[in-house]
Structures are given as structure tokens and as C-alpha cells.
Amino acid sequence: MVPVSFLSRFSPIRAWRDLRLFLSHRQRHELVFLVLAIGVTGVVITGFYFDSKIERPYKRPEITYFESWPENRSDEAIKAQQVIDQAKKEARLAELERRQAERRAEFKRLNDKLERWGL
Known part of the structure; x- marks a missing residue:
């Protein structure tokens, strides 16, 4: 079980402030490459998502029929x-x-x- 004090350290507001602080110390070209990397990754993931929807042609189910035999069949009939x-x-x-x-x-x-x- 995770202690409550450990989870109290996580806050979306703190995370947002930390991200803003981190990005404010980056140079312009680093931010451009960050946006490009996120964009290319998004395009690849979106492409895989749309490509995964392949319609399969309908295939009739294969039905196996079993014959029912009378209980009193002779050995000659079976052979x-x-x-x-x-x-x-x-x-x-x-x-x-x-x-x-x-x-x-x-x-x-x-x-x-x-x-x-x-x-």
C-alpha cells in the first residue's frame, strides 16, 4: 500500500508550473524541435490507428456435420x-x-x- 504522504507530493498545478519553468529556460530551436518531435510522433501513432482498421471479407462459417448411427448396427455395416x-x-x-x-x-x-x- 502506498502511503498517503507519498501521493500528496503529486499535484497537476505543480506539474504545470514545473513544465513552464523547464520550457522557459530552453532556447528557441530546442522548442521548435520539441514541437516537431511531438508532431511526427503524433502523425505516426495516428497513421497506425487508422491503418489498423482493416475490414475482413466475410467468410462463411465451416459447419461440421456428424452422422447419427443406429445403436444396433452390425459389424459388417460398420466395416x-x-x-x-x-x-x-x-x-x-x-x-x-x-x-x-x-x-x-x-x-x-x-x-x-x-x-x-x-x-
Whole structure:
């Protein structure tokens, strides 16, 4: 806990007087550079503020549907469904592998170009 006597030393009026006293002892060019520094900093912060408001395009939510199975399914029905699901899974994995191979090829071409340039 901070003692009350410590906080009693802080006063906005004293701070304002101290700032005025400090600035009154500065030369003209120092004040000009102070204003310029505050202005440039303000412009940069304002630019970041306005640049941070990027609207994202709408993306439909991805919905995952689960199938409901009867409780009394036979083992043959389960195995038949697993065969069908495995074929779908392999097709998805093959498509994913194809896309990854294309992406790797793009990066390899880019890397080869950069190496030719000496980078």
C-alpha cells in the first residue's frame, strides 16, 4: 500500500508550473524541435490507428456435420462404412498432397531465382 504522504507530493498545478519553468529556460530551436518531435510522433501513432482498421471479407462459417448411427448396427455395416470413409479420406489426402507439392514447387522456383541473383 502506498502511503498517503507519498501521493500528496503529486499535484497537476505543480506539474504545470514545473513544465513552464523547464520550457522557459530552453532556447528557441530546442522548442521548435520539441514541437516537431511531438508532431511526427503524433502523425505516426495516428497513421497506425487508422491503418489498423482493416475490414475482413466475410467468410462463411465451416459447419461440421456428424452422422447419427443406429445403436444396433452390425459389424459388417460398420466395416462397409469405414471402407467408404477411408476412400474419401485418401482422396482428400491426395488432393492435399498435390496442393502442397505445387506450393513447394512455387517456393523452389522463387528460391532458384533468388539464388541466381545472388541472394
